[in-house]
Structure formats: C-alpha cells, structure tokens
Amino acid sequence: MSEKLLEIENLYVEYETDEEIVKAVNGLNLIINKGETLGLVGETGAGKSTTALSIMKLLPEKVGIIKDGSIILGDINITKASDADMRLLRGNSISMIFQDPMTSLNPILTIGEQISEVLELHNKEMKKEDISKRVDEILELVGLPKERKAEYPHQFSGGMKQRVVIAIALACEPKLLLADEPTTALDVTIQAQVLEMMADLKEKLNTSMILITHDLGVVAQTCDRVAIMYAGEIIELGTDKDVFESENHHPYTTGLFGSIPDLTKATKRLNPIDGLMPDPTDLPIGCAFHARCPKCMDICKKNKPKEIKKGSHMIKCHLY
Amino acid sequence: MLKFIFKRLMMIIPVILGISFIIFSIMALTPGDPARLMLGENATQEDVEKLREEMGLNDNFVVRYFNYMKDVIRGDFGISYRNRIPVFDEVFARFPNTLVLAFWGISLSVMIGVPIGIISAVKQYSIIDTVSLGVALILTSIPAFWLGLMLILLFSLKLDLLPSTGVETWKHFILPSVTLAAGTMATLIRMTRSTMLEVIRQDYIRTARAKGATENRIIFKHALRNALLPVITIIGINFGFQLGGAMVIETVFAMPGLGTLMITSVRLKDTPMVMASVLFVAIAVSLVNLLVDLLYSYIDPRIKSQYAKS
Numbered sequence: 001m002s003e004k005l006l007e008i009e010n011l012y013v014e015y016e017t018d019e020e021i022v023k024a025v026n027g028l029n030l031i032i033n034k035g036e037t038l039g040l041v042g043e044t045g046a047g048k049s050t051t052a053l054s055i056m057k058l059l060p061e062k063v064g065i066i067k068d069g070s071i072i073l074g075d076i077n078i079t080k081a082s083d084a085d086m087r088l089l090r091g092n093s094i095s096m097i098f099q100d101p102m103t104s105l106n107p108i109l110t111i112g113e114q115i116s117e118v119l120e121l122h123n124k125e126m127k128k129e130d131i132s133k134r135v136d137e138i139l140e141l142v143g144l145p146k147e148r149k150a151e152y153p154h155q156f157s158g159g160m161k162q163r164v165v166i167a168i169a170l171a172c173e174p175k176l177l178l179a180d181e182p183t184t185a186l187d188v189t190i191q192a193q194v195l196e197m198m199a200d201l202k203e204k205l206n207t208s209m210i211l212i213t214h215d216l217g218v219v220a221q222t223c224d225r226v227a228i229m230y231a232g233e234i235i236e237l238g239t240d241k242d243v244f245e246s247e248n249h250h251p252y253t254t255g256l257f258g259s260i261p262d263l264t265k266a267t268k269r270l271n272p273i274d275g276l277m278p279d280p281t282d283l284p285i286g287c288a289f290h291a292r293c294p295k296c297m298d299i300c301k302k303n304k305p306k307e308i309k310k311g312s313h314m315i316k317c318h319l320y
Numbered sequence: 321m322l323k324f325i326f327k328r329l330m331m332i333i334p335v336i337l338g339i340s341f342i343i344f345s346i347m348a349l350t351p352g353d354p355a356r357l358m359l360g361e362n363a364t365q366e367d368v369e370k371l372r373e374e375m376g377l378n379d380n381f382v383v384r385y386f387n388y389m390k391d392v393i394r395g396d397f398g399i400s401y402r403n404r405i406p407v408f409d410e411v412f413a414r415f416p417n418t419l420v421l422a423f424w425g426i427s428l429s430v431m432i433g434v435p436i437g438i439i440s441a442v443k444q445y446s447i448i449d450t451v452s453l454g455v456a457l458i459l460t461s462i463p464a465f466w467l468g469l470m471l472i473l474l475f476s477l478k479l480d481l482l483p484s485t486g487v488e489t490w491k492h493f494i495l496p497s498v499t500l501a502a503g504t505m506a507t508l509i510r511m512t513r514s515t516m517l518e519v520i521r522q523d524y525i526r527t528a529r530a531k532g533a534t535e536n537r538i539i540f541k542h543a544l545r546n547a548l549l550p551v552i553t554i555i556g557i558n559f560g561f562q563l564g565g566a567m568v569i570e571t572v573f574a575m576p577g578l579g580t581l582m583i584t585s586v587r588l589k590d591t592p593m594v595m596a597s598v599l600f601v602a603i604a605v606s607l608v609n610l611l612v613d614l615l616y617s618y619i620d621p622r623i624k625s626q627y628a629k630s
Contacts, residue, residue: 056530086532090531090532091530091531091532096530098523098526098527100523104523104526105527106524106527106528107546107621108620108621117533118532169530
C-alpha cells in the first residue's frame with residue numbers, strides 16, 4: 001500500500017442559515033494516497049463540492065460549519081488549523097481548480113500577474129526574474145504561449161482560461177489538487193484535451209488529485225479509485241476495477257450505471273433512478289437511500305448501514 | 321487612445337450647440353420682456369420699444385440665436401442686460417468659486433464615503449456597518465439647505481470657529497464643502513458597499529483565497545478595482561450636479577458662484593448671462609464625463625480594448 005497523504009475521518013459539515021440547517025456532509029471517511037487520483041462522483045447536492053471546500057477550509061463564512069470529524073494532511077490537522085496556517089497551505093500544498101473558468105479569473109489582472117501572485121505568496125524570497133521565468137515555464141506546461149502572459153482573461157477562450165486556472169493551481173507544485181468539475185463548463189473536445197493535460201501534469205509533479213465530477217466516463221478514464229457519494233456520505237468506494245467491473249454494488253451505484261444509455265442496444269427510454277435525493281434539511285432515519293432503493297428491507301428504514309469492506313472495495317449497505 | 325480622446329472632444333461640440341439652442345429658446349419663448357425689466361415699471365412704451373429695437377429683440381428668435389452664436393464663436397459673450405458689464409468677466413470671476421466648491425465637495429465625499437463603504441461591506445452586519453448605513457440614510461434624507469443652516473448655527477454662531485458667508489479665504493469654503501459633500505458621501509457609502517458586497521462574492525475572489533492571499537490583499541488588489549467602476553460613475557454624475565446645481569448651497573452661504581448668478585439672471589431674463597453660465601457648466605460637465613470614461617479604461621482592460629477599437 002502506498003503512503004497516506006490525506007485522511008478525512010467522520011466529517012460532518014452543515015450550512016446554517018436563519019431558516020434552516022442543511023446537512024451537506026454526514027460522516028464522511030476518505031483516505032487519499034500519494035500520487036493517486038480519486039474520482040468523487042455523485043449527483044448535484046450530494047456534498048462533493050462541500051467536501052472539497054472543507055479540505056480548503058473555504059466554506060462560506062459564518063454559514064458553512066465543520067461540525068465534527070477531522071481532516072489531516074500529512075501532519076497538519078486542517079480542521080484545527082488557524083487562518084494564517086491555512087493561508088500557507090492554500091495554493092501551496094493544496095490547490096483547487098474551480099468549475100467555471102469564465103468567472104474564476106480576475107478580469108482586471110493579466111494572466112501573468114495572476115499566476116505570479118501565487119508564486120509570490122508562497123516563495124517570499126524568490127526574485128522577480130525567477131518568478132517571471134517560472135510563469136513562462138508553467139504557461140508552456142499547460143500549453144499556452146508565454147508571449148500571452150500580458151493579456152487579460154477576456155482575450156482567452158474558455159478552454160484556455162481553464163488552462164490558466166490549472167496553471168495557477170499547479171504553480172507551486174501542490175501535494176494535493178482538488179478539481180471541482182474542471183471540465184463541466186467546457187465543450188467535449190476541449191474536455192478531453194484538458195483532462196489529458198491534467199493527467200500528464202499530475203504524473204509529472206507526482207500530485208494526488210481528487211476529481212469531482214458527475215461524469216462516470218471521465219472517472220473511468222482518469223481515476224485510480226472511485227468514491228460514490230450520496231446525501232453527504234460515501235456509499236461505495238473502491239478501485240476503478242471494483243466499482244466498474246465487480247458484481248457487488250450499492251443499489252445506488254447500480255442505478256447510476258443503469259441510467260447510462262447503452263450505445264450498442266436500442267432503448268426506447270432511459271432508466272432513471274425513481275425519486276429525488278432526500279432533503280438535506282430533513283434526512284431520513286436509517287439508510288439515506290432507502291426511499292428510492294429497489295432492494296429496500298425493513299432494517300434499512302431503521303438503522304444506518306455500516307461500511308462493509310472487502311479488500312479495497314467498500315460498500316455501505318445492509319445487503320452485504 | 322489619443323484618437324478616442326480627440327473623437328470624444330469633438331463630440332462635445334454638438335452637445336454644446338444643442339444645449340445652447342434649448343436654453344436660448346426657453347429664454348426667448350417664455351413670457352417677460354427684458355427691455356421692460358431693464359427700464360422699470362415707469363418707463364414709457366416708446367422707450368421700451370426703442371430699447372427693444374436697439375437690443376435686436378424684435379428679430380425672429382432663430383435669427384437672434386445665430387447672431388448670438390456668431391459672437392460667441394468669436395469669443396464675445398455679450399453684455400449683461402442687467403448691469404451692462406461684459407458677461408464673460410462676471411462668469412469667469414465666479415466660475416472658480418463654484419469649481420473649488422464642487423472639487424472639495426466631491427473630494428471630501430470620496431475620501432470619506434468610499435473607505436466607509438468598503439469597511440461596511442467587508443464587515444457586513446457588524447456594528448460599524450449598521451452605524452454607517454444609518455448615518456448614510458440620515459445624510460441622504462436631510463435637505464442641504466437645512467444642514468447648511470445647522471452647520472452655520474453650530475460652527476459660526478455658537479463656536480465662532482468658521483466664517484458663515486463669503487469666499488475670501490480657504491476657511492470660507494469649509495462649511496459649504498461639507499454641506500455639499502454630505503449627500504454625495506451618503507450615496508457613495510451605499511454604492512461602494514453594495515458593489516463591494518457583489519464583488520467579494522465573485523468566483524475570482526474565491527480563486528484568490530484559494531491561492532492563500534490575505535484578506536487585505538484580496539480586498540485591495542482583487543476586489544476594490546472591480547468594485548470601483550459603478551462608484552466612479554456616481555462620482556462623475558454628482559460632480560456634474562454639483563457644478564450646475566450648487567445654487568442652494570451658494571445661496572445659504574452667500575457665495576458669489578455660478579449657481580446664484582444663474583438664478584438671478586433667469587429671474588431678470590438676462591439672456592446673455594444665463595447662456596454664458598450654462599455654457600461654462602456644460603463644457604465642464606462634458607470634460608468631467610470624458611475624464612470618467614478615461615478612468616474606466618484605466619481600471620478595466622475590457623473597456624480599454626473597446627476604446628482602442630472605436
């Protein structure tokens with residue numbers, strides 16, 4: 001087994017507003033090893049982005065609260081780290097790529113300034129010329145001509161902007177990269193290019209990555225391990241072989257795969273999973289999926305299932 | 321860029337022509353006879369008729385407009401109907417007072433209003449925020465003349481610190497400037513706060529946080545410049561208002577400015593004086609607008625590239 005980089009244990013995150021409490025993440029356990037890519041899959045509102053923001057400690061101020069649990073990166077406990085400590089980590093040890101490249105860059109700063117900023121912040125003693133040289137290197141690494149570093153975001157296309165965002169995230173060669181749906185806003189051909197480039201760079205820099213997506217195809221292509229999230233919990237976790245090829249699955253995972261249309265067969269209708277995700281302000285007792293589960297038993301309505309592990313494969317379901 | 325500035329300067333000409341025509345028409349087509357006003361109630365009808373002929377008031381008003389504009393282009397703004405002095409000298413003597421007043425009014429409101437707005441937004445819902453919003457609400461609601469009178473009462477009469485009327489020294493400008501600044505300051509506090517709040521929720525601010533930037537750096541390097549655009553618009557508009565509309569304050573503090581001159585001249589149908597004052601203000605406001613547009617392009621590269629294209 002390779003070395004552990006990040007360990008999340010029993011994480012609970014809530015969004016508290018005047019009207020309601022949204023339970024976004026509910027008892028999440030996750031380990032990321034050095035150099036591996038983990039795909040975090042789930043439908044909208046499953047708590048994927050909240051998990052990533054918790055690792056960065058960038059949850060919306062005053063509203064998003066880590067209720068319980070711990071996030072440990074190397075020897076640093078992120079849940080207990082001060083703001084100043086977190087600033088040293090962000091952009092340096094942990095970086096994040098956000099979903100929408102169109103709005104993620106500051107419109108009034110050149111892309112060169114935006115990339116060099118992260119270098120300046122974390123390499124105080126680095127000389128101006130060295131930083132400028134490094135910016136050129138990084139731009140080349142993500143496939144942008146260095147001559148364009150004096151240009152502003154509005155002069156770039158969406159795919160190029162996402163390359164700039166990736167350049168910012170990788171500038172300090174972080175240990176962990178959180179990619180929150182990095183290709184969702186891009187069209188399919190650019191998606192493939194960007195994913196390929198990210199996989200390449202990850203390899204070169206030996207970075208671990210959490211790739212958040214709802215695209216199972218992307219996961220199959222790029223990830224070593226896959227975690228399926230539902231209502232703030234990881235309900236199935238395993239190597240891509242475990243999740244894509246093994247017989248045993250959480251009924252939700254089965255449903256997810258079942259809802260992908262088969263290219264080789266003629267189907268009249270898609271097979272969706274009936275119902276909606278439970279209201280995060282009012283989660284059901286027992287298994288969060290029981291109301292939609294075709295294999296629901298009595299016990300599912302009363303008790304929360306435990307994590308059942310078989311080798312590298314974990315399923316959180318009473319069936320096993 | 322130079323081409324853009326030149327183009328914009330050229331565009332001031334039709335604006336000025338339009339304004340001059342409208343004002344001239346209003347002055348000519350509204351009731352009231354300048355000749356009668358000049359000679360007084362007791363003058364005979366013959367005298368009035370003679371003076372009308374002398375002043376060219378019997379011509380068609382379009383003809384009069386063209387004659388007037390011909391003189392203006394030659395630099396001759398005419399003689400005041402009221403006291404027979406050259407209009408240009410009078411306006412030129414008073415314009416600096418109005419300009420200085422408007423300048424300090426705007427400067428004070430920017431220097432105080434913008435920082436308070438920023439603090440309010442950054443510390444949203446804090447005590448500072450609540451207090452500054454309250455103050456802003458009060459300042460917008462108070463009429464300028466009342467505030468001016470209260471300031472005179474306190475600082476001139478009770479404390480005897482500052483003069484209440486006139487324009488002789490810089491001290492004379494303090495109370496009028498503060499009075500003039502109050503309303504704009506309130507607008508700027510609210511405007512800066514709301515645009516700042518909008519900007520600090522943008523994705524690129526989150527990106528800056530994700531880089532590990534400190535809060536100060538995020539506010540001053542990433543948020544402020546983006547939030548300033550609408551604020552500069554407000555500053556420009558208000559500067560225009562203050563150049564043309566400081567008459568209430570000039571009246572309260574008995575300052576010889578353009579505002580008071582315009583009011584008296586309109587009342588006495590002193591067309592040359594009204595025209596000259598309005599033209600001065602119109603040119604000043606046009607120049608301020610140009611300055612605002614240039615500031616835009618300095619702040620936002622997207623606007624700059626548009627200007628470069630046009």
